[in-house]
Amino acid sequence: MRAEAENIHLSYGAKEILKGVSINSQNREFVGLIGPNGSGKSTLLKCIYRILKPNAGQIFLDGTELSSMSVKASAKKVAVVAQHNYYNFEFSVREVVLMGRAPHKRALERDNANDHAIVEKALQTVGMSEFADRSFSTLSGGEQQRVILARALAQQTPCLILDEPTNHLDITHQLELMHIVKELDVTVISAIHDLNIAAMFCDRIYAIQDGKIVGQGSPEKLLTPEFIRNVYHVEAEIVRDAKGQMHILFL
Amino acid sequence: MERKAIRTSAFGIVIIALIAGLVFSILASITFGNADISVQEVYQVILYEIFHVERFSAYADGAVHDVVWLIRFPRVLMAAAIGMGLSVCGVVMQAVVKNSLADPYVLGVSSGAYLGAAAAIILGIGSVFGDNAMGIMAFLGAVAASFAVLFVSGIGGRSNAGKLILAGMAISSLCSAFANFLIYISQDRDATTQISYWSMGSLASADWDNVPVILLVMIVAFLIFWTQYRKLNLMLLGDDTAITLGTDLHKARIAYMLLSAFMVGFAVCAAGMIGFVGLIIPHAMRMCFGTDHKRLLPVSALAGAIFLIWADVACRVILDHAELPIGILVSLIGAPCFIYLMIRKSYGFGGGKG
Known part of the structure; x- marks a missing residue:
């Protein structure tokens, strides 16, 4: 699926957070958003998944204007894994994942065998099948995020938005989650803090600074020492490992 | 999948057991009371009235018939209806404001009802409603307070769970202040006593005129809420997550609040204020059966009905020749049950760290 945001402006009170941002993603492309804290990455994504309403600008999902779609219709196009929150409700893992089927359900429709099959498959994909009957609140942070990813998968959307989903997770769980997402055959738009993780997984990266796009391109082209110095004000060196994967060393 | 099937059938057994328990409770509780009537006589009256069994036609009227059929039976049904209604409202309000401390009265409903009742007794407002002017004014007060809370929480942007609780507290103290002012300036000691008794709750007003109405309201409202289980579940995840799952909860929240104010209004109108049922039953059921509202709503409704039936029986028999x-x-x-639940650490709820 293609997603486009055109010239998005958004202010909180007098403070302008997004100053005319445009991004787009091609079908099945893995697009990363990088930028310092407070640059507007998350705000931009929140506009795309409808938590925030831009003051100006338009967002299109497969060419359809977002504000003309019902929330139900957009939830069939875009699923979201947001920053990790500590939940403490007594839902079982299966019940949480089953909620991903909500956008596909009419008001009085019951969950059927097909929904349950989709839920089991989603749990399998994220490797959480054995946890299906556990209470969600008893899981670790990494496990909870995988369950939330399974819920997003159960939505069966052609596009997935990751809003810094690996915050608070250790490196094992960060890589694990990103690998699962990379294997999916969908469009991904992800805000990423860690530049090395962005370089490993993204097809294309947008850099946001101070509410504006300051660069875009493949990780190799975009992430140069000069560029990192300009955006993050740190010195860096780019090296390549034996497999040719680039790594950023901060000096 | 197999394990799931087993869990589903186990849940079916729980529901059947609770329904059986409710039927048993209704039949058994009729035999309790201050009047000295044998169990046999009780069922002969019931059988005669329901199935018109000719053999028992001796019980077609008379004192025994009146006590069993005109006093006890409607009262037991009223207890069941109100217990069910308050428990369901408790479950719903806890989801609507996303707070495990919410009960059916949380959003100013109780103070609104209190003010309505005080206005009826002291100022004589609503005397056009006839005998139960106090009940009807309490109903109007409850519904009006809910509207006020909705209105206040909607000022300056969309209402959310936090704003609802705050608005509820504000409206609540406003209504209490007015009601207490009325009570204070009134010289009528009888009226003050009447309000005070009313606020302790009683099912004594049950008769065949009001019971069918209340029973119908509670059952229909429960069924409506049961169809909404998916949205109630989403409410606990929060409004933002719900939008990404294709549901805007704003309108649903308003609708649920109004329906629940309507239910509580009916309960208050018929039986005054009965606290704690709507808090304790949802909590206890959530501990046993989890948070999924598809299960939580029916078990809470049944357990609430059974609980209030037996609570009312206890009220009738604890004191000799008077009722508590x-x-x-x-x-x-x-209160002790609630404290027990509270100190059990394994139990949590949506939102913050439980």
Whole structure:
């Protein structure tokens, strides 16, 4: 699926957070958003998944204007894994994942065998099948995020938005989650803090600074020492490992 | 999948057991009371009235018939209806404001009803409604307070769970202040006593005129809420997550609040204030059966009905030749139970760290 945001402006009170941002993603492309804290990455994504309403600008999902779609219709196009929150409700893992089927359900429709099959498959994909009957609140942070990813998968959307989903997770769980997402055959738009993780997984990266796009391109082209110095004000060196994967060393 | 099937059938057994328990409770509780009537006589009256069994036509009227059929039976059904209604409202309000401390009265409903009742007794407002002017004014007060809370929480942007609780507290103290002012300036000691008794709750007003209405309201409202289980579940995840799952909860929240104010209004109108049922039953059921509202709503409805039936029986038999106000008894049982639940660490709820 293609997603486009055109010239998005958004202010909180007098403070302008997004100053005319445009991004787009091609079908099945893995697009990363990088930028310092407070640059507007998350705000931009929140506009795309409808938590925030831009003051100006338009967002299109497969060419359809977002504000003309019902929330139900957009939830069939875009699923979201947001920053990790500590939940403490007594839902079982299966019940949480089953909620991903909500956008596909009419008001009085019951969950059927097909929904349950989709839920089991989603749990399998994220490797959480054995946890299906556990209470969600008893899981670790990494496990909870995988369950939330399974819920997003159960939505069966052609596009997935990751809003810094690996915050608070250790490196094992960060890589694990990103690998699962990379294997999916969908469009991904992800805000990423860690530049090395962005370089490993993204097809294309947008850099946001101070509410504006300051660069875009493949990780190799975009992430140069000069560029990192300009955006993050740190010195860096780019090296390549034996497999040719680039790594950023901060000096 | 197999394990799931087993869990589903186990849940079916629980529901059947609770329904059986409810039927048993209704039939058994009729035999309790201050009047000295044998169990046999009780069922002969019931059988005669329901199935018109000719053999028992001796019980077609007379004192025994009146006590069983005109006093006890409607009263037991009223207890069941109100217990069910308050429990369901408790479950719903806890989801609507996403707070495990919410009960059916949280959003100013109780103070609104209190003000309505005080206005009826002291100022004589609503005397056009006839005998139950106090009940009807309490109903109007409850519904009006809910509207006020909705209106206040909607000022300056969309209402959310936090704003609802704050608005509820504000409206609540406003209504209490007015009601207490009325009580204070009134020289009528009888009226003050009447309000005070009313606020302790009683099912004594049950008769065949009001019971069918209340029973119908509670059952229909429960069924409506049961169809909404998916949205109620989403409410606990929060409004933002719900939008990404294709549901805007704003309108649903308003609709649920109004329906629940309507239910509580009916309960208050018929039986005064009965606290704690709507808090304790949802909590206890959530501990046993989890948070999924598809299961939580029916078990809470049935358990609430059974609980209030037996609480009312206790009220009728504890004191000789007098009855204890049910509100007092429920709080006496409810508070220790609640403390027990609270200190059990394994139990949590949506939102913050439980």
